[in-house]
Amino acid sequence: MSNPRPATAFIGVGTMMEAMIDKAIAGGWPRERLLATHRRADRRAELSARHGLEVGEDNLAAVAAAEMVVLGVRPQEMEELLRTLGPAFRPGQVLVSIAAGLTVEWLAERLPDGMAVIRVTPPPTAWVSAGITLLSCGDGVAPGWRSAIEALVHGTCERVEWIDDALMEPITGVALALTPYTCMLLRTLIATGVEQGCDEAFLRRMMVDGLAATAKLLSEGKLQPEQVIETVATREGLTWSALHTMESRGVPAGIRAGARAMTGRSYELRGERVPDDYMGFLR
Numbered sequence: 001m002s003n004p005r006p007a008t009a010f011i012g013v014g015t016m017m018e019a020m021i022d023k024a025i026a027g028g029w030p031r032e033r034l035l036a037t038h039r040r041a042d043r044r045a046e047l048s049a050r051h052g053l054e055v056g057e058d059n060l061a062a063v064a065a066a067e068m069v070v071l072g073v074r075p076q077e078m079e080e081l082l083r084t085l086g087p088a089f090r091p092g093q094v095l096v097s098i099a100a101g102l103t104v105e106w107l108a109e110r111l112p113d114g115m116a117v118i119r120v121t122p123p124p125t126a127w128v129s130a131g132i133t134l135l136s137c138g139d140g141v142a143p144g145w146r147s148a149i150e151a152l153v154h155g156t157c158e159r160v161e162w163i164d165d166a167l168m169e170p171i172t173g174v175a176l177a178l179t180p181y182t183c184m185l186l187r188t189l190i191a192t193g194v195e196q197g198c199d200e201a202f203l204r205r206m207m208v209d210g211l212a213a214t215a216k217l218l219s220e221g222k223l224q225p226e227q228v229i230e231t232v233a234t235r236e237g238l239t240w241s242a243l244h245t246m247e248s249r250g251v252p253a254g255i256r257a258g259a260r261a262m263t264g265r266s267y268e269l270r271g272e273r274v275p276d277d278y279m280g281f282l283r
């Protein structure tokens with residue numbers, strides 16, 4: 001690697017990869033070292049206008065000119081994309097995948113020998129530079145590459161965590177997916193309040209303030225979730241009646257099954273047999 005901000009190709013610039021590009025530019029990554037492509041002309045024009053980038057059509061040319069190649073397609077599209085990029089890959093390059101569910105091993109098996117693989121899972125909150133980006137890599141990724149990817153994703157999060165690749169799905173399914181899980185809870189609660197005559201706009205503001213307050217209690221108040229529950233839900237009280245009803249109706253069991261389904265689905269996406277423990281995924 002010749003530069004701490006190596007020439008980097010971005011193939012398949014959708015929502016998440018656009019956030020990465022936006023934050024990389026804001027963090028000072030030189031535009032001429034960001035080689036973005038898209039298959040649709042309207043998207044190329046949109047990305048050019050928004051980020052002041054030249055966005056090409058030729059994936060192979062972008063990959064050939066890059067030291068680091070970041071792929072932002074959906075997992076189902078990855079196998080085909082890797083096949084088409086194959087002729088432009090060369091030993092010494094680093095492949096960075098943000099696709100959920102595809103392990104370092106699965107990716108490495110589809111690349112020429114001598115290419116390194118890094119996996120990045122940005123948080124769903126990357127657009128507001130909040131949350132934690134998870135990173136994992138295979139053997140033989142030089143420290144310089146690890147620093148380069150940290151610099152690239154720096155603006156998409158508050159910090160990065162390098163983890164064992166085998167734990168990427170369980171950690172994503174429990175911790176990074178907290179954002180959509182919380183939004184599902186909020187959506188349900190808002191509907192429940194509206195059913196009982198509450199003003200929807202008022203409730204939506206209350207929810208955002210309540211979330212911020214809860215986060216403050218846990219972080220600044222240094223309380224664990226179990227302690228908060230114990231403190232606010234005294235036996236036979238109102239909060240207890242709510243939590244007790246939710247537990248009796250199977251809410252915790254549903255959450256556990258859902259969070260594990262994410263790991264189960266990743267086996268399917270890799271074309272592997274889903275272990276019995278992860279068969280709870282309901283379509």
Ligand SMILES: NC(=O)c1ccc[n+]([C@@H]2O[C@H](COP(=O)([O-])OP(=O)(O)OC[C@H]3O[C@@H](n4cnc5c(N)ncnc54)[C@H](OP(=O)(O)O)[C@@H]3O)[C@@H](O)[C@H]2O)c1
Pocket residue numbers: 011012013014015016017038039040072073074075077080081098099100101121122123124125
């Ligand atoms: N969204 C999140 O919060 C999040 C978080 C962590 C990881 N991820 C991962 O990030 C990846 C992208 O997610 P996203 O939400 O950004 O999806 P997205 O908006 O659908 O982006 C995917 C992009 O890839 C393009 N594409 C698909 N096939 C292609 C091909 N063969 N060649 C070139 N480009 C191709 C699509 O183009 P078209 O528009 O023409 O189809 C689209 O622009 C996924 O693998 C997901 O697992 C997402």
